[in-house]
């Protein structure tokens with residue numbers, strides 16, 4: 001069968017069970033879109049307003065489906081517009097395949113129109129990348145890229161395809177890349193660093209520990225090990241704290257779940273880690289946002305690290321034991337060897353770490369808005385966020401019940417991630433309801449994607465926290481820069497309700513709890529996209545906060 005390169009790309013994606021693409025056309029990918037036109041019934045292609053939106057959508061889609069998110073962009077500016085999205089996926093270990101068009105091979109290296117060396121640009125932010133110069137390599141390269149993206153510790157892989165390669169015909173014969181898959185899988189197995197003796201040592205330490213704590217990260221969710229985390233923690237009665245990426249790995253309604261640890265972690269999570277005598281880090285990377293002052297982090301504790309990626313071991317914090325490999329095997333072996341326990345004394349102490357304070361549930365506060373939304377939308381919600389105070393309030397106050405229900409930019413902290421990501425999560429899980437928690441600053445960055453939301457009738461509920469400020473930066477200026485509010489007040493009179501209206505989306509503006517509840521009640525009964533702008537006080541701060549450079553037990557409560 002004769003196919004051209006563009007047809008080979010689509011045929012290969014189909015072989016890989018890809019049915020959803022996020023992308024944006026342009027000169028170098030005209031042949032690809034031409035081929036897509038012919039097979040448009042085989043794919044859902046979401047054309048966003050901007051390639052950054054497409055890249056975040058592919059990322060969000062990957063996070064909630066566990067599949068590889070696929071994003072297409074043209075050469076030059078199309079490709080560079082995906083760079084933030086690629087970096088974001090890289091920092092959070094999200095499997096993504098980015099296909100970029102490139103100038104024809106005979107124009108490479110000549111500063112041709114819309115030529116950017118995108119493999120060069122993305123070298124430090126991809127797990128791997130390729131420039132395909134020979135049509136014979138095309139299918140094989142895409143299959144390799146796809147496998148690399150999702151194997152081991154996932155991440156984004158970019159394949160750059162010159163326009164003439166899309167247009168070259170070949171005799172197509174489906175390639176079986178079993179050999180490569182075996183090669184990668186064997187390579188991963190060779191990185192395994194655990195044996196029965198080590199497992200015995202770890203289980204023994206857990207059994208002997210008086211004050212154990214778990215610090216579970218995104219790796220638990222990505223590797224599909226939330227059930228094993230629960231089994232281990234419940235069998236040995238170990239309280240569980242989470243990194244931002246780890247939220248959802250254990251239900252926040254479980255009594256062993258203490259929520260977020262680190263800079264904006266709860267008092268109980270931070271003090272539990274700080275006072276533990278054994279800390280079990282699972283699929284987590286000891287980010288600076290978690291550990292505070294490295295020298296004082298879990299000082300009394302033996303630290304054990306279980307992860308897929310050996311390069312994370314003792315990178316930020318020196319550990320006493322580590323097991324690298326398939327986390328489900330490692331956890332299963334540990335679970336078998338730990339004793340069933342009840343740790344009343346330790347858990348009483350942990351309970352005592354909680355801040356006991358009367359709460360005024362009628363106050364129109366970010367906390368109450370989120371708690372209310374979490375209660376009403378709970379089971380069916382997937383929460384996507386932008387970056388800033390609203391993100392931390394969402395992390396602290398939403399009761400995440402299941403893995404893959406909190407989609408947030410952890411490592412890169414990308415303002416503008418939210419709306420694109422929300423599109424991806426709503427497309428990936430159409431029966432769920434995506435709630436986007438965003439801030440006025442972040443929302444402005446990529447609100448152009450409202451057009452995409454409307455076009456596809458995505459029933460996203462946008463909770464816009466309008467505090468007329470770049471709140472998180474303003475908070476740092478308030479706490480650490482003597483209240484010099486340099487360029488963080490953004491009272492520019494943007495009418496967000498009218499903005500939504502311009503895109504054909506209903507908007508509501510609310511400024512008290514009663515109206516908020518009423519509005520939420522109305523919108524939760526529809527399946528329409530909606531924006532709810534919550535007018536908030538710019539002086540509200542995210543607490544607790546561990547001041548920069550301080551140990552996590554030195555958190556400031558308010």
Ligand SMILES: Cc1ncc(C[n+]2csc(CCOP(=O)(O)OP(=O)(O)O)c2C)c(N)n1
Nearest residue numbers: 388389390413415439440441442470471472
């Ligand atoms: C692309 C990008 N630019 C700048 C920043 C720095 N930054 C972090 S939080 C923040 C303020 C966010 O404002 P908003 O979205 O309104 O959220 P709020 O903190 O007010 O809830 C800024 C500017 C960033 N994280 N990302």
Ligand SMILES: [Mg+2]
Nearest residue numbers: 439440469471
């Ligand atoms: Mg704001």
